[in-house]
Amino acid sequence: MVHCDTPTGALNSEAVRKVGEACSKTDALFYVDIVSSAGAVPVDIPGWGIDIGNTNNRRHLDLVARYRPDYKRLTFLSPPDDCLC
Numbered sequence: 875m876v877h878c879d880t881p882t883g884a885l886n887s888e889a890v891r892k893v894g895e896a897c898s899k900t901d902a903l904f905y906v907d908i909v910s911s912a913g914a915v916p917v918d919i920p921g922w923g924i925d926i927g928n929t930n931n932r933r934h935l936d937l938v939a940r941y942r943p944d945y946k947r948l949t950f951l952s953p954p955d956d957c958l959c
Contacts (some may be wrong), residue, residue, distance in 0.1 A: 875904075878911035885915065887922075894923025 875893055878885050897904040903925040908917050912929040919927055930942055 875908045876910075877917065878908070878915070883910075890924070891918075891922045897925070898923040899920065929933045 876886065877890050894904050904923055905926045905928075906922075906924045908924075908927045909929045911917055911939060912927070917924075917927070940956075
């Protein structure tokens with residue numbers, strides 16, 4: 875699921891929360907793309923029941939590229955502790 879639609883900037887926070895709540899009642903892992911929103915708006919990973927969220931340094935989290943221009947892209951994932959990934 876996508877938290878923020880890049881072209882329109884539409885946030886799906888309430889929808890993410892509702893789907894996360896439904897997923898938490900099952901064995902399903904809930905994956906959310908937070909590339910466009912992490913670092914720009916609040917993203918409540920545990921509160922919304924997100925099991926895996928991903929982002930990268932090329933959006934609002936300009937972390938590595940500024941200091942290491944040879945690193946072109948870095949992706950961050952937040953898997954749960956009990957995930958066998």
